[in-house]
Amino acid sequence: MSKKHIDDCIRATLEQYFKDLRGTEPHGVHELILSAVEKPMLDVVMKHADGNQSKAAEWLGINRNTLRRKLIDHKLIK
Numbered sequence: 001m002s003k004k005h006i007d008d009c010i011r012a013t014l015e016q017y018f019k020d021l022r023g024t025e026p027h028g029v030h031e032l033i034l035s036a037v038e039k040p041m042l043d044v045v046m047k048h049a050d051g052n053q054s055k056a057a058e059w060l061g062i063n064r065n066t067l068r069r070k071l072i073d074h075k076l077i078k
Contacts, residue, residue: 010037039074042067046076 014033018026042056049056053071057064071077 038070039076042070042074043076046071 010033014029017029042060045056045059046053049059053067054064057067060067062070068077
């Protein structure tokens with residue numbers, strides 16, 4: 001899957017979100033999208049890294065402690 005395909009999926013989902021609002025003003029779209037994307041992204045990356053947080057953090061380009069905090073926040077680990 002290319003970056004363009006991911007961009008197209010996000011764009012289509014956002015267009016549908018605004019359509020579903022039927023003219024209602026949106027609120028917190030930035031946080032909505034980040035939270036919707038972050039948890040499944042972390043889950044998939046951790047699975048492909050075989051649960052190795054150091055490897056997953058490297059792949060994500062974030063600090064291992066940041067990854068650990070995000071995994072706890074999203075209840076992906078205890």
